[in-house]
Amino acid sequence: MSTAGTYYFGISSYGNSSYDPLIAGSGRIGATSGSYELSVVVDTPTPTLSGDIIDVSPDPRLDAVDAVTIAFSAPVTGFDLADLALTRDGNPVSLSEAGVTLTSSDSIRWTLADLTGLTGDPGDYGLVLAADGSGITSDEGASLTADITETWTVNPPPALSVDILDVSPDPRLDAVDRISVTFNRAVNGVDLSDFSLRRDGVDVPLIDPGDFGAAVALVTDDLITWTLADLASRTADPGSYELLLTAEGSFISDLAGEPLTSDASDTWRVLEPPPPAAFEPNDAIATAAALTLVDGQTRISAFVGDGTYERADVDLYAVDVSAAGTILLDVDARSLAEPSQLDSYLRLFDANGRQLAQNDDTSGSLDSALAYELQSSGTYYVGVSAYGNMRYNPLVEGSGRNGRSTGSYELFVRFQEDSTDPDPDPGPGPDPDPPAGPMEPNDSIATATAVVFDSRQAVIAGTIGDGAYGRSDVDLFAVELVAGTTIEIDVDARTLANFSALDSYLRLFDADGNELAQNDDAFGQLDSYLRYTVAARGTYYVGISSYGNSDYEADTAGSGRRGRTVGDYVVTMSHDGPSDPGSDPGTPPPPLDPAEPNDSTATASLLTVVDGRVQASGTIGDGEYFGADVDLYEISLWAGSAILIDIDARSLATPSTLDSYLRLFDATGRQLARNDDWRGSLDSRLSFTVQVTGTYFIGVSSYGNSRYDPTVDGSGRSGRTTGDYLLTVDVDAPDRPSTMTTMGFPDEAPPTHVVELLRSAAFATMGAGGNAGGRWTLDRVR
Numbered sequence: 132m133s134t135a136g137t138y139y140f141g142i143s144s145y146g147n148s149s150y151d152p153l154i155a156g157s158g159r160i161g162a163t164s165g166s167y168e169l170s171v172v173v174d175t176p177t178p179t180l181s182g183d184i185i186d187v188s189p190d191p192r193l194d195a196v197d198a199v200t201i202a203f204s205a206p207v208t209g210f211d212l213a214d215l216a217l218t219r220d221g222n223p224v225s226l227s228e229a230g231v232t233l234t235s236s237d238s239i240r241w242t243l244a245d246l247t248g249l250t251g252d253p254g255d256y257g258l259v260l261a262a263d264g265s266g267i268t269s270d271e272g273a274s275l276t277a278d279i280t281e282t283w284t285v286n287p288p289p290a291l292s293v294d295i296l297d298v299s300p301d302p303r304l305d306a307v308d309r310i311s312v313t314f315n316r317a318v319n320g321v322d323l324s325d326f327s328l329r330r331d332g333v334d335v336p337l338i339d340p341g342d343f344g345a346a347v348a349l350v351t352d353d354l355i356t357w358t359l360a361d362l363a364s365r366t367a368d369p370g371s372y373e374l375l376l377t378a379e380g381s382f383i384s385d386l387a388g389e390p391l392t393s394d395a396s397d398t399w400r401v402l403e404p405p406p407p408a409a410f411e412p413n414d415a416i417a418t419a420a421a422l423t424l425v426d427g428q429t430r431i432s433a434f435v436g437d438g439t440y441e442r443a444d445v446d447l448y449a450v451d452v453s454a455a456g457t458i459l460l461d462v463d464a465r466s467l468a469e470p471s472q473l474d475s476y477l478r479l480f481d482a483n484g485r486q487l488a489q490n491d492d493t494s495g496s497l498d499s500a501l502a503y504e505l506q507s508s509g510t511y512y513v514g515v516s517a518y519g520n521m522r523y524n525p526l527v528e529g530s531g532r533n534g535r536s537t538g539s540y541e542l543f544v545r546f547q548e549d550s551t552d553p554d555p556d557p558g559p560g561p562d563p564d565p566p567a568g569p570m571e572p573n574d575s576i577a578t579a580t581a582v583v584f585d586s587r588q589a590v591i592a593g594t595i596g597d598g599a600y601g602r603s604d605v606d607l608f609a610v611e612l613v614a615g616t617t618i619e620i621d622v623d624a625r626t627l628a629n630f631s632a633l634d635s636y637l638r639l640f641d642a643d644g645n646e647l648a649q650n651d652d653a654f655g656q657l658d659s660y661l662r663y664t665v666a667a668r669g670t671y672y673v674g675i676s677s678y679g680n681s682d683y684e685a686d687t688a689g690s691g692r693r694g695r696t697v698g699d700y701v702v703t704m705s706h707d708g709p710s711d712p713g714s715d716p717g718t719p720p721p722p723l724d725p726a727e728p729n730d731s732t733a734t735a736s737l738l739t740v741v742d743g744r745v746q747a748s749g750t751i752g753d754g755e756y757f758g759a760d761v762d763l764y765e766i767s768l769w770a771g772s773a774i775l776i777d778i779d780a781r782s783l784a785t786p787s788t789l790d791s792y793l794r795l796f797d798a799t800g801r802q803l804a805r806n807d808d809w810r811g812s813l814d815s816r817l818s819f820t821v822q823v824t825g826t827y828f829i830g831v832s833s834y835g836n837s838r839y840d841p842t843v844d845g846s847g848r849s850g851r852t853t854g855d856y857l858l859t860v861d862v863d864a865p866d867r868p869s870t871m872t873t874m875g876f877p878d879e880a881p882p883t884h885v886v887e888l889l890r891s892a893a894f895a896t897m898g899a900g901g902n903a904g905g906r907w908t909l910d911r912v913r
Contacts, residue, residue, distance in 0.1 A: 140169070142167065142169065143161055144161020144163045144164060146159065146160070146162040147160065177273075178205075178269060178272060178273035179273050180204060180268070180274060180275050180276070181204045182201060182202060182203040182260065182275060184200070184201050184258060184260065184279050184280065184281035185201070185281075187281060187283040191283070191284035191285070191286050192283065192286070193285070194251070195248075195249075195250040195251035196246055196247075196285075197244065197245070197246055198242055198243060198244040199246065199281065200240060200243075201242075201243065201260065202239060203238075203239050203240075203241075203269075204239075205269040205270065205271065206237065206238035206239050206269060207238055207267050208238070208268060208270075209267045210233070211233060212226050212231065212233050213227075214260055214266075214267065215233075216258070217246075217256070217257070217258050218256065218257045219250075219252065219254040219255070226249070229249055230245050230248075231243065231244070231246060231249070232244045232245055251285070253286055253287040254284070254285060256282060256284070257282045258281050258282075259278060259279070259280050260275075261278050262274075262276055262277055289315060290389075290392065290393070291314065291315065291318070291383075291384070291389050291390070291392070292314070292315045292391075293313065293376060293383075293393065295311075295312050295374055295376060295396060295397040296310065297399075297848055298310065298397055298399040300536070302472045302536075303399065303400070303401055303402065304401070304402055304404065304436060304441075305401070306362070306363040306366045306401065307363070307372075307399065308361065308362055308363040309358055309360045310397070311356055312356070312357045312358070312359065313355060313357075314354075314355055314356075314357075314385075314391075316355065316385050316386075317353065317354035317355050317385065317386050318355075318385050318386075318391070319384060319386065320381065320382040321349065321357055321381075321383055322349065323337050323338050323347060324338065325381040325383060326359065326375065327375045327377065328362075328365060328366075328373070328374050329372065329375075330366075330368065330372050335365050335366075337365070345361060347359055347360065347361050347365070348361050354386075367401070369401050369402060370400070370401060371398065371400050372398060372400070375394065375396045376395045402472070402538070408437040408438060409433070410431075410448075411438045411439075412528070413438075413446055414445045414446075414528040415445075415447060415525060415526060415527060416447060416449075416482075416484055417526075418447070419447040420448050421448070421451075422450050424450070424544065424546055427545060429544050430543045430544075431541070432540070432541050433446055433539070433541075434537075434540070435475070435516060435517050435538060439529070440528075440529050440531070441533075441537070442535075443523075443532055444516065444517075444520075444534075444537070445515070445516045445520070445523050445525075445531055446514070446515045446516070447512055447513070447515075447525060448512065448514075448544075449510055449511075449512055450512070450546070451509075451510050452505060452508055452548075453508050454507075454548045455505055455506055455508070455549045456504075456505055456549045457502060457503070457504050457549075457634075457657075458479070458502070458511065458545070459500075459543075459546075459547075460477055460499075460501050460503075460542070460543070460544055461498075461499075461543040462499045462500065462515055462541070462542055463540060463541045464497070464498055464538055464539065464541075465497045466498050467539070467541065471538035471539045473517060473536050473538030473539065473540050474497040474518040474844075475497070475518065476489070476490075476491055476499060476516050476517060476521045476534070477489065477491075477499035477501055477514070478516075478525075479501065479503055479511060479512070479513060479514070480512040480514065480525050481509070481512075482509055482510050482511070482512075484524070487511075488503040489521070491518060491521070491733075497518070497733075499515075500626070501656070502626075502657050504657070513544065515540065515542060516534055517536050517537060518843075519534040520534035545630055547630065547632055572598055573598075573606055573607050573608075574600060574604065574605045574606075574607065574688035574689060575605075575607060575687060576609075576642075576644055576686045577688075578607070578688070579607040579672055580609065581608075582609060582610045582673075582704060584610075584704070587705055587706050587707065588703065589704045589705075590701065590703050591608070592699065592701045593606050593675065593699070593700055594697075594700070595633055595677050595698060595700065596677075596698065600688075600689045600691070601693070602677060602693040602695075602696075602697055603680055603683075603689060603691045603692060603693050603694065604676070604677075605675070605683055606674070606675045606676075607673065608673040608674075608702075608704075609670055609672055610671050611669075612669070612671055612708055613665075613668045614666060614668045615664065615665070615708070615741060615742070616664065616665055616707060617664040617665075617708075617739050618639075618662070618664075618704060618705070619660075619661075619662045619703075619704070620637060620639070620659075620673055620703075621659075621702065621704075622637055622659040622660065622675060623658055623700060624698055624699065624701075627699070627700075631699045631700060632697065633677060633696050633697060633699065633700055634657040635657070635659045635675060635676070635700055636649070636651055636675070636677060636681045636694070637660070637673070637674070637675060638673075638674040638676075638685075639663055639671060640671065640685045641671060642669050642671070642672075644686040647663060647671075648661050648663045651678060651681070657678070659675075673704065676691060677695055677697060678694060678696065679692065680694035707739045707741065725747055725764070727753060728755060728844065729761075729763050729764070730754060730756060730760065730763065730845060731841060731843060731844045732763060732828050732842050733842070734763070734844070735763040735765040736763070736764050737766075738764045738766040738829070740864075743862055743863065743864070744859070744862070745859075746857065746858060747764060747858040748855070748858075749762045749831065749855070750853075750854065750856070751789055751832060751850070751852075751853050751856065752833075752853025752854065755844075755845070756845045756847070757849070757853070758833065758849030758851075759836055759839075759847045759848055759850065760833075760836075760850075761830055761831070761832045761836070761841075762831045762832070763828050763841060764830075764831075764858070765826060765827075765828055766827050766829065766860065767825070767826055768825070768862065768864070770821060770822055770823050770824040770865075771820065771864075772821050772863065772864040772865065773818065773819075773862070774795075774819055774820075774827075774860065774863075775816075775860070775861040775862075775863075776793060776795065776816065776817055776818070776819075776858070776859075776860050777815075777859045778791045778816065778856050778857070779814055779857040780813070780854055781813045782812060783857060787855045787856060788853065789852050790833060791856055792806075792807055792832045792836065792837045792850070793806045793816070793829070793830070793831060794830040794832075795817065795819055795830070796827065796828040796830065796841050797828075798825050798827070800828070800841045803821075803827075805837070828841055829860070832847060833849075833850025833851060833853060834852065835848070835849065835850040835851040835852075836848055836849065836850035
């Protein structure tokens with residue numbers, strides 16, 4: 132029986148089974164009759180009693196607990212305050228002398244109330260109902276047999292703090308009219324005398340009108356956010372400004388009387404007005420300023436932000452070229468002798484306004500540059516704007532959005548016409564005083580130039596077109612590497628100070644001449660770059676040629692085709708293996724000490740994982756942005772890799788003052804994971820499994836600087852601490868997929884359709900029906 136009550140047994144003959152037990156004689160005549168004996172056994176279960184103290188929430192908490200609920204499985208008697216024991220940090224807290232009450236309306240749910248005076252102090256609390264000797268029983272006579280406990284923590288309230296919200300944009304061209312000041316809870320006692328304003332170190336009065344007109348207004352709606360208004364007349368002049376709130380002597384306190392003990396400040400710059408707008412208006416192709424090239428080049432000075440559209444300003448320039456060739460565009464702003472605040476964005480358009488090329492940052496700088504091969508003569512348009520304003524329509528004035536900065540810049544334009552000479556003069560040469568170049572012939576593995584590394588790096592200048600094969604020239608270099616070594620190869624030609632016409636092509640081979648990796652263009656340039664980790668110890672060969680000559684045989688001199696360009700180059704090779712590959716690599720190198728600046732993904736320090744681990748020692752506060760400093764690290768990961776990132780600062784042998792904040796981003800700067808404190812420590816730690824093979828970024832900053840944009844230098848706010856740290860990254864990577872190369876298509880004639888070769892099709896045959904202009908079928912071999 133599931134419930135208590137009165138139950139009835141009915142006995143009849145077979146055939147009389149459907150009678151109504153409420154109506155005598157309601158059945159039918161049964162098949163038999165006779166006497167019987169009835170035995171009834173009732174097994175009555177032993178009653179039980181259980182209880183629970185309902186969880187205190189929130190836990191941990193900042194305030195006292197006023198009431199706690201205790202619930203039993205059945206109505207009880209014999210429950211009183213003497214059955215309960217309260218402790219704080221293990222010490223007893225008396226319930227009998229503080230007006231605490233214990234009440235219930237149904238004898239099942241009981242409320243222990245009026246606890247505020249006992250649970251307000253910070254500490255770890257415990258409430259125990261001891262079963263033994265309590266005398267608590269249910270109506271069925273069951274006794275409570277197990278103790279009931281609940282614990283919670285009351286943390287001390289945070290200190291009263293204040294923040295002056297950052298002035299934005301900064302730097303700026305106009306005055307600041309309003310500034311908000313935010314406390315972490317409601318306060319009294321705030322007035323203008325608590326603030327001071329300085330320009331270039333000189334006091335600017337806030338109360339005395341002086342030459343500024345009316346006094347500054349100070350208003351609030353909630354006693355938490357206070358606003359200084361009517362500041363425009365005091366902040367219009369160019370200069371460096373600082374607004375300071377001084378806690379000492381301010382009489383600012385929260386509603387409980389706790390005084391403010393920490394100061395707050397914010398700084399910003401108002402720039403000198405821009406020079407006369409020499410080229411304005413030039414915000415659309417119809418009004419673009421015409422540039423005249425002298426000896427194929429020109430350089431002009433201008434300003435983004437001096438036009439009608441201010442931070443949405445666009446400067447467009449028309450460049451006429453009389454033949455096909457290569458145009459080089461370079462914007463200098465941050466790299467000027469007197470650096471500008473402009474973070475530039477560069478675009479190139481044809482006469483119809485169709486974008487041909489674009490660039491944001493180059494060579495680790497916020498300045499922009501690009502090189503592009505123009506296919507025909509005509510008029511082309513160069514667009515310069517601020518980062519953030521990169522989707523404007525060049526045919527429509529004012530079609531962009533506000534960029535993130537303004538400032539002066541210099542634009543350098545150079546055009547080099549394609550030569551009709553089959554073996555032209557290779558050009559003006561590389562940068563001044565280049566390192567010694569390789570000696571010809573070095574067009575095959577047998578004659579490759581041996582590379583000697585100095586501190587794991589080698590820089591070599593060379594020329595494509597100076598050998599026996601003219602435009603089919605190849606320069607091959609031999610490098611000795613041990614297993615697990617990652618080599619980086621960077622070819623500079625179009626990006627040299629003395630522009631080279633070479634559009635390079637880069638390949639890496641093993642000792643048998645098998646291609647391991649290749650690259651044509653990198654970082655938005657016609658220069659080449661690749662990075663590769665070798666699986667075995669041996670000799671590897673770096674091949675440099677011209678685009679169009681990308682299918683030569685590394686072991687056969689002169690086996691390639693005529694490339695499209697010739698010219699000088701400088702190749703930089705670096706690796707993370709032992710300095711002498713012929714020796715025992717010995718102990719691993721000490722942790723990487725990243726060099727500033729590394730405050731954005733564009734300038735991130737590169738991490739190379741060796742045997743599943745890499746470490747870096749860094750400092751927050753040693754960069755340009757001091758307390759707002761961010762250290763960003765770039766790491767390449769395979770899909771399915773589990774990464775564990777650990778920051779040691781407070782836990783170092785010599786503890787650091789840094790309270791760290793840790794973030795993980797994908798290649799676009801989208802946050803994937805974050806952590807502040809780990810297991811009661813102010814150090815940070817996180818783990819994450821990546822789903823996509825690619826580049827990821829690790830961001831280290833101070834607590835308080837947790838919302839910076841990893842793609843923008845200086846986009847955060849000052850954190851609360853600075854100091855040294857040790858970054859440890861452990862990577863558990865899955866087996867790497869095999870690499871494949873699609874061969875047989877010349878550079879100038881790629882296939883009409885792209886066939887994606889998956890690993891599952893590694894063992895397949897070409898099905899019938901394919902043709903040069905259509906799609907082939909892969910039939911898997913099982």
